[in-house]
Amino acid sequence: MHAATDKTLCVVLGSGGHTAEMARLLQGVEFDRYTRRLYIVGEDDALSLDQIAAVEVRSSVYSGEYFVERVPRSREVGQSWASTPLSVARCLARTARVLLYHRPDVVLCNGPGNCVVVCVVALVPRILGLKRIPIIYVETFARVRTLSLSGKLLYPLADRFIVQWPQLLDRYPRAEYIPNLV
Amino acid sequence: MSVYVTVGSTGFDALVRAACTREFLQALAGQGFRRLVVQCGHSIGLFKPPTTRSETFGIAIESFDYTSRPQRLVEQADLVVCHAGTGSILEALHSGTPAIVVVNRALMDDHQSEIARELAKDGFVVVAEPATLASAVSECAYAALRPYPAADPRPIGEIIDEETF
Numbered sequence: 135m136h137a138a139t140d141k142t143l144c145v146v147l148g149s150g151g152h153t154a155e156m157a158r159l160l161q162g163v164e165f166d167r168y169t170r171r172l173y174i175v176g177e178d179d180a181l182s183l184d185q186i187a188a189v190e191v192r193s194s195v196y197s198g199e200y201f202v203e204r205v206p207r208s209r210e211v212g213q214s215w216a217s218t219p220l221s222v223a224r225c226l227a228r229t230a231r232v233l234l235y236h237r238p239d240v241v242l243c244n245g246p247g248n249c250v251v252v253c254v255v256a257l258v259p260r261i262l263g264l265k266r267i268p269i270i271y272v273e274t275f276a277r278v279r280t281l282s283l284s285g286k287l288l289y290p291l292a293d294r295f296i297v298q299w300p301q302l303l304d305r306y307p308r309a310e311y312i313p314n315l316v
Numbered sequence: 317m318s319v320y321v322t323v324g325s326t327g328f329d330a331l332v333r334a335a336c337t338r339e340f341l342q343a344l345a346g347q348g349f350r351r352l353v354v355q356c357g358h359s360i361g362l363f364k365p366p367t368t369r370s371e372t373f374g375i376a377i378e379s380f381d382y383t384s385r386p387q388r389l390v391e392q393a394d395l396v397v398c399h400a401g402t403g404s405i406l407e408a409l410h411s412g413t414p415a416i417v418v419v420n421r422a423l424m425d426d427h428q429s430e431i432a433r434e435l436a437k438d439g440f441v442v443v444a445e446p447a448t449l450a451s452a453v454s455e456c457a458y459a460a461l462r463p464y465p466a467a468d469p470r471p472i473g474e475i476i477d478e479e480t481f
Contacts (some may be wrong), residue, residue, distance in 0.1 A: 135436045141480055154403035162469025163476060242472075262411045268479035276402045278430040280356065294475050299434070316406055 140198075144208040144238035145167035145188070147175045148246020155274055156244050157189045158316040163242075169198030172236045174229070176248050177204045192302070203232045208251055229255045244272045245284040253288055256313070275307075275316050281306065319344055320393035320413075322386060325399045326426065327358030330446035331344035331399060331418050336365035336377075343453035346372035353389065367382060393470060397449065400432040410467065414458035416421040416442045418449060440464050 145162070147153045166172070173186050183202065190200055208225040209218050229251050234311055241256045243249035249271075259265040270290040273285045279298045281289065289295055297309045298316070321335045334340055335354050344352060353376050356363050360381045366372055383389060390396050390407050396415045398404040408415035417436070419429035429443070436443040439462045444452035453457075 139481075143476070151402045155406070158406070158467060159469050159472050161467075162473040163469065164473055167477065240476055242476060267479050268476075269481060270472075270476055274402060275406070276431045278429070278434045280430075293479055296472070296475070310475075312471050314465050314467055315472060 139167045140170070141168045141239040142170040142172055142236055143174040144174060144233070144236070144241045144252070146241065146243035146246060146249040146252050146262075147173055147179065148248060149179060151276070152244055152246045152274065152278045155316055156237050156242075157185050159181075159244065159272060161256055162315070165197035168240075168276065171198070171200040172232075172238055173200060173202045174232065174248065174252055175202055175204050176246065177206050179204075193267065198262070201236060203231050203236075205251075207248065213267070225251055226255065230258075234264050240268050240270065242272070243284075243288075243314060245274050245282045247284065250284050250287050253291060258290065270294045272296040272315070275299075277302070292314070317347075317349045317394040318353060318392070319349050319395045319397060320353050320355070321397040322404055323357045323359060324399050324404050325355070325357065325382075326416070328399045328418070328420060329359045329362055330420065331397070331449070332356050332359035332362045332447040334449045335397070335411050336363050336416075337450065338366060338371060339353040339450040339452065341371075341373050343450040345375055347453060347456060349375060349395070351376045352372070352378070353393070355383060355386070355389070356381055357477070360419050395453075400407055402431065405431065405435070405441070409435070409464035414442075414461050416444050416449070416452050418444050418446060418459055421445055422446070428430065 161253050164257045167172050206225050208222045233255055253269050256267045269292045271288045273281060275298045279301050295309045303309055303311050323331055342364055354363055356379055365377050382462050386468050390411045390413055393413050396408045396413045398408055398417055400419045405417055419431040419432050432443045435441045442452055442458045
């Protein structure tokens with residue numbers, strides 16, 4: 135019955151604040167259309183799992199299933215720069231394996247550190263002419279005048295770039311301003 | 317009337333210290349508050365309120381590290397004092413409880429206070445620093461705050477649909 139709309143939504147989650155906000159944003163998404171949700175979580179995020187469960191619990195009777203995949207950080211704070219290429223490679227490899235296995239149809243993120251890697255890897259199938267996986271970026275409510283680092287990096291790459299304060303439109307005209315999302 | 321002070325998921329030493337000063341308790345009593353509940357996070361060791369009734373101005377004081385139901389405590393309170401984390405601010409805004417948002421100048425990252433100051437400018441919250449908390453209570457500006465509009469995240473669902481289908 136739902137075969138025509140069996141889509142996989144990939145949501146990138148980070149620490150506390152980002153996840154709490156993402157849970158609010160997801161209230162606006164029909165899980166009956168995205169019958170598989172893939173949550174990519176940073177390795178050290180215990181807080182997010184409780185919140186994912188809370189987000190998922192509110193869904194209707196038939197709304198598919200969800201998966202949680204942990205991905206190591208590309209670099210730890212204070213890590214030596216000599217070892218960084220190796221940890222970045224590990225992170226990229228793990229992310230690629232996760233996306234290859236779950237084959238998401240769309241990626242939604244709101245700025246935690248790991249989202250840049252996920253989005254970059256999600257762009258590869260498009261570059262290779264295989265599959266377009268749209269990237270939807272929503273800058274956090276906390277950013278009024280400046281973009282976060284993830285936002286700056288993903289502004290040229292995202293298919294839709296949403297900001298929650300109008301002041302950001304001056305410097306980022308390609309962004310879409312939507313108030314009262316959270 | 318009760319006040320709920322929350323530092324969120326980490327700690328906020330300066331706020332926790334400010335929340336147990338005589339000055340703060342006196343300001344609360346002056347506004348008719350009789351109960352103070354403080355969620356301290358990592359800073360629990362710094363919460364040392366006075367113990368004699370005259371020094372607490374008759375205010376009943378409770379404290380704990382963390383709670384699994386922060387939203388409930390925010391809704392039940394008559395005033396919320398929270399750190400400038402997005403999650404806490406949103407909980408306060410949607411609870412209907414007036415809020416004093418306390419910014420942490422010790423954190424070098426000043427974008428943290430951007431959201432608090434913007435919301436204060438628009439009349440949705442009062443903004444203060446730990447050092448000015450007691451006077452923010454006495455000034456009672458929190459009694460004239462505007463109600464915050466309800467959230468509607470459906471545009472996000474629509475945008476995702478537009479790109480995916």
